[in-house]
Amino acid sequence: MNIIKIEKSTAGIKLSLYESNLTLIESNSFADIYTTNFFMQTLARKYNIKKVLFVVHDKNKNSVEMTVAEEENAFFIK
Numbered sequence: 001m002n003i004i005k006i007e008k009s010t011a012g013i014k015l016s017l018y019e020s021n022l023t024l025i026e027s028n029s030f031a032d033i034y035t036t037n038f039f040m041q042t043l044a045r046k047y048n049i050k051k052v053l054f055v056v057h058d059k060n061k062n063s064v065e066m067t068v069a070e071e072e073n074a075f076f077i078k
Contacts, residue, residue: 001020001051001052001053001068002017002018002019002020002025002047002049002051002052002053003017003018003019003020003022003052003053003055004016004017004018004040004043004052004053004054004055004075005018005055005057006036006054006055006056006057006077007057007059008056008057008058008059008060009059009060010060012029012030012031012032013029013030013031013032013033013036014027014028014029014030015027015028015029015030015036015039015040017043017047025047026043033077033078036077037075037076037077040075040076040077041075041076043075044075049075050070050071051068051069051070052068052069052075053066053067053068054066054067054068054069054077056077
């Protein structure tokens, strides 16, 4: 299972994709959620990801959410 770490802040959104052994595969920054969600859809196809653990850290709200997604159509954040 791959891991996608999302860091949301007033400066933007930072996405990091890791393998199950926590090796960093790819990292990118985005200005908005829409672009981030589109990019995650391309990651699923590019790396043939079937299951992912999302870790979303909202720095503005000081909160962390974790979700498991098992199909490409579920690869998005709010």
